[in-house]
Amino acid sequence: xxxxxxxxxxxxxxxxxxxxxxxxxxxxxxxxxxxxxxxxxxxxxxxxxxxxxxxxxxxxxxxxxxxxxxxxxxxxxxxxxxxxxxxxxxxxxxxxxxxxxxxxxxxxxxxxxxxxxxxxxxxxxxxxxxxxxxxxxxxxxxxxxxxxxxxxxxxxxxxxxxxxxxxxxxxxxxxxxxxxxxxxxxxxxxxxxxxxxxxxxxxxxxxxxxxxxxxxxxxxxxxxxxxxxxxxxxxxxx
Amino acid sequence: xxxxxxxxxxxxxxxxxxxxxxxxxxxxxxxxxxxxxxxxxxxxxxxxxxxxxxxxxxxxxxxxxxxxxxxxxxxxxxxxxxxxxxxxxxxxxxxxxxxxxxxxxxxxxxxxxxxxxxxxxxxxxxxxxxxxxxxxxxxxxxxxxxxxxxxxxxxxxxxxxxxxxxxxxxxxxxxxxxxxxxxxxxxxxxxxxxxxxxxxxxxxxxxxxxxxxxxxxxxxxxxxxxxxxxxxxxxxxxxxxxxxxxxxxxxxxxxxxxxxxxxxxxxxxxxxxxxxxxxxxxxxxxxxxxxxxxxxxxxxxxxxxxxxxxxxxxxxxxxxxxxxxxxxxxxxxxxxxxxxxxxxxxxxxxxxxxxxxxxxxxxxxxxxxxxxxxxxxxxxxxxxxxxxxxxxxxxxxxxxxxxxxxxxxxxxxxxxxxxxxxxxxxxxxxxxxxxxxxxxxxxxxxxxxxxxxxxxxxxxxxxxxxxxxxxxxxxxxxxxxxxxxxxxxxxxxxxxxxxxxxxxxxxxxxxxxxxxxxxxxxxxxxxxxxxxxxxxxxxxxxxxxxx
Numbered sequence: 001x002x003x004x005x006x007x008x009x010x011x012x013x014x015x016x017x018x019x020x021x022x023x024x025x026x027x028x029x030x031x032x033x034x035x036x037x038x039x040x041x042x043x044x045x046x047x048x049x050x051x052x053x054x055x056x057x058x059x060x061x062x063x064x065x066x067x068x069x070x071x072x073x074x075x076x077x078x079x080x081x082x083x084x085x086x087x088x089x090x091x092x093x094x095x096x097x098x099x100x101x102x103x104x105x106x107x108x109x110x111x112x113x114x115x116x117x118x119x120x121x122x123x124x125x126x127x128x129x130x131x132x133x134x135x136x137x138x139x140x141x142x143x144x145x146x147x148x149x150x151x152x153x154x155x156x157x158x159x160x161x162x163x164x165x166x167x168x169x170x171x172x173x174x175x176x177x178x179x180x181x182x183x184x185x186x187x188x189x190x191x192x193x194x195x196x197x198x199x200x201x202x203x204x205x206x207x208x209x210x211x212x213x214x215x216x217x218x219x220x221x222x223x224x225x226x227x228x229x230x231x232x233x234x235x236x237x238x
Numbered sequence: 239x240x241x242x243x244x245x246x247x248x249x250x251x252x253x254x255x256x257x258x259x260x261x262x263x264x265x266x267x268x269x270x271x272x273x274x275x276x277x278x279x280x281x282x283x284x285x286x287x288x289x290x291x292x293x294x295x296x297x298x299x300x301x302x303x304x305x306x307x308x309x310x311x312x313x314x315x316x317x318x319x320x321x322x323x324x325x326x327x328x329x330x331x332x333x334x335x336x337x338x339x340x341x342x343x344x345x346x347x348x349x350x351x352x353x354x355x356x357x358x359x360x361x362x363x364x365x366x367x368x369x370x371x372x373x374x375x376x377x378x379x380x381x382x383x384x385x386x387x388x389x390x391x392x393x394x395x396x397x398x399x400x401x402x403x404x405x406x407x408x409x410x411x412x413x414x415x416x417x418x419x420x421x422x423x424x425x426x427x428x429x430x431x432x433x434x435x436x437x438x439x440x441x442x443x444x445x446x447x448x449x450x451x452x453x454x455x456x457x458x459x460x461x462x463x464x465x466x467x468x469x470x471x472x473x474x475x476x477x478x479x480x481x482x483x484x485x486x487x488x489x490x491x492x493x494x495x496x497x498x499x500x501x502x503x504x505x506x507x508x509x510x511x512x513x514x515x516x517x518x519x520x521x522x523x524x525x526x527x528x529x530x531x532x533x534x535x536x537x538x539x540x541x542x543x544x545x546x547x548x549x550x551x552x553x554x555x556x557x558x559x560x561x562x563x564x565x566x567x568x569x570x571x572x573x574x575x576x577x578x579x580x581x582x583x584x585x586x587x588x589x590x591x592x593x594x595x596x597x598x599x600x601x602x603x604x605x606x607x608x609x610x611x612x613x614x615x616x617x618x619x620x621x622x623x624x625x626x627x628x629x630x631x632x633x634x635x636x637x638x639x640x641x642x643x644x645x646x647x648x649x650x651x652x653x654x655x656x657x658x659x660x661x662x663x664x665x666x667x668x669x670x671x672x673x674x675x676x677x678x679x680x681x682x683x684x685x686x687x688x689x690x691x692x693x694x695x696x697x698x699x700x701x702x703x704x705x706x707x708x709x710x711x712x713x714x715x716x717x718x719x720x721x722x723x724x725x726x727x728x729x730x731x732x733x734x735x736x737x738x739x740x741x742x743x744x745x746x747x748x749x750x751x752x753x754x755x756x757x758x759x760x761x762x763x764x765x766x767x768x769x770x771x772x773x774x775x776x777x778x779x780x781x782x783x784x785x
Contacts, residue, residue: 236582
């Protein structure tokens with residue numbers, strides 16, 4: 001059965017997210033909840049609650065849906081370490097409570113938590129870097145740590161989750177091609193020399209075609225004027 | 239992403255950058271020509287051609303080109319989601335500061351043009367073009383009236399911008415104390431400490447022989463120098479960029495330096511380089527730019543006063559004017575936090591088809607533009623120099639000692655500018671950027687000479703105010719030429735400008751005793767005015783490994 005890219009086969013026990021073209025390019029529609037900073041102390045009125053340097057950000061998917069994650073991308077804002085926990089709902093077990101598991105523990109985002117290096121960089125977390133298979137995920141919990149007291153706040157921005165795209169169903173096609181090649185190979189034992197020469201000639205012809213069609217390589221001096229004119233009055237202030 | 243994917247992404251980026259280059263065309267031509275040779279067989283075509291390219295030295299040239307691409311810009315492979323401005327400068331507040339600094343410069347240039355009534359650019363009439371072409375090799379003899387032109391900005395102004403940088407998310411609420419930073423730079427960039435520097439600059443250690451120290455007249459050349467020169471000659475025969483870069487870490491022998499630097503920068507002088515230079519010259523002849531006058535003034539005030547560099551005055555004009563016409567320099571703005579100034583052809587404002595960059599290379603010369611090239615050891619530049627329009631910032635003059643052919647000099651200079659020196663006058667968080675260098679200098683001083691730093695701070699002589707002008711010019715104009723070239727050997731060898739900051743701290747350490755006696759900024763500057771007698775490598779070595 002040929003599967004199209006637009007929809008995924010629905011499985012029992014929790015619908016897979018119906019992937020549209022938007023999901024693949026912009027990420028699954030998810031709502032990152034506001035970050036919750038963990039404090040300690042402050043139980044009585046005398047002591048001030050101190051920021052512990054840990055913050056939790058939940059990213060909720062549309063209720064009732066699960067997704068197979070391919071990548072998570074985000075922009076850092078002064079977070080030093082990131083842990084990712086996933087809530088997975090196994091298919092076929094609707095009644096059972098979803099389980100939390102750790103996909104990534106303390107991945108460093110900033111080399112030195114006290115300095116700016118990596119503080120505003122863009123990151124991608126691939127499924128291959130995760131400790132568990134991020135399939136059938138219903139909720140993603142990001143645990144952010146920033147041990148340095150040098151910063152006023154820290155968080156992640158523009159968190160996006162990209163679903164796994166089903167691989168192209170071209171396996172059948174390639175089998176067919178392979179079969180064709182096998183058929184082709186047999187006459188070669190009888191006309192070896194001429195076949196190899198023709199093969200070589202074809203290679204040469206292909207090579208010459210490629211070289212002819214490739215673009216001109218001359219490193220030209222970039223013209224800075226427009227049709228010979230370079231009369232400028234004022235510089236443009238943005 | 240896993241490593242395999244990272245590698246293939248890097249490879250595809252490199253292929254994209256090298257495709258369409260002159261090297262690509264030449265290799266294809268060579269491959270096509272070699273098909274005539276008898277040892278190339280049809281059934282092993284691919285392998286035979288590859289073997290041919292390897293044995294005829296073309297693989298080595300390709301390796302050098304790849305080596306260059308990996309070192310220029312150093313775009314990380316996995317930034318699929320990052321927008322282009324993030325690649326120029328990752329920190330938003332630095333981008334903002336650079337943008338506002340650029341706006342100031344542009345306004346200054348616009349007002350200069352309006353006040354003086356000189357257009358930013360105009361086409362030269364044919365007679366004028368012919369005239370300039372005739373005296374191309376003796377532009378120094380001209381005495382145009384440049385008194386009306388004032389510098390666009392001075393290093394002092396740029397220092398104020400750098401000092402005013404603040405990270406909005408940084409909690410600087412703590413009071414000044416022993417653990418806080420005493421210097422002027424208040425942004426927490428990642429800079430190396432002495433232990434990390436020792437780890438990186440291992441070839442400068444006390445136990446390793448190097449030029450600038452072990453080629454002293456008192457030391458017999460057989461102990462180090464002769465063997466080292468032999469190794470240098472072998473490196474040049476191999477024509478391997480990476481090996482040349484490694485070699486340069488311990489200094490380049492004077493006789494081999496020109497070729498070694500050209501090899502490291504992969505600026506091979508081919509016939510098309512000469513043609514390219516001629517086309518740039520044509521650009522200079524055709525159009526007269528306002529910035530040309532700034533360059534003239536700069537070079538005039540520097541070269542004519544200088545005992546060593548007056549012979550190069552004409553050379554400097556030629557190279558700097560051609561540099562300003564070179565649109566290929568615009569490429570480096572992909573990884574430079576600066577943005578080239580934009581304008582429109584007169585009468586077509588707002589029409590993107592008539593949008594141009596000004597100057598064509600996007601680099602506005604500032605006060606001290608040509609000084610990079612000049613490394614006069616004797617002349618002492620004092621605190622009032624900011625009032626003089628004489629601090630060239632382009633490192634052309636020392637290069638004049640190495641190369642006598644204009645197109646070769648030009649290509650080496652352009653490569654050095656687009657790899658290193660552009661970082662010295664743009665606000666960025668790069669580790670070779672001027673902000674990081676200033677912070678590195680201050681941190682080293684505070685950690686290892688706290689008493690001196692505290693004393694200077696108390697008397698109102700913040701060390702950075704003195705050292706900034708050295709660093710922004712990579713010491714050109716302050717050190718003796720041969721010492722300056724030793725320093726630049728290491729800059730090329732380690733692909734970093736950190737040695738500049740380390741030297742600045744080492745100089746303070748060297749003159750610490752005298753500096754502890756002074757009681758004002760002026761006297762501190764006087765102590766550090768003349769650096770022409772300093773030997774650079776022993777200072778760096780002692781500071782890094784023996785302090």
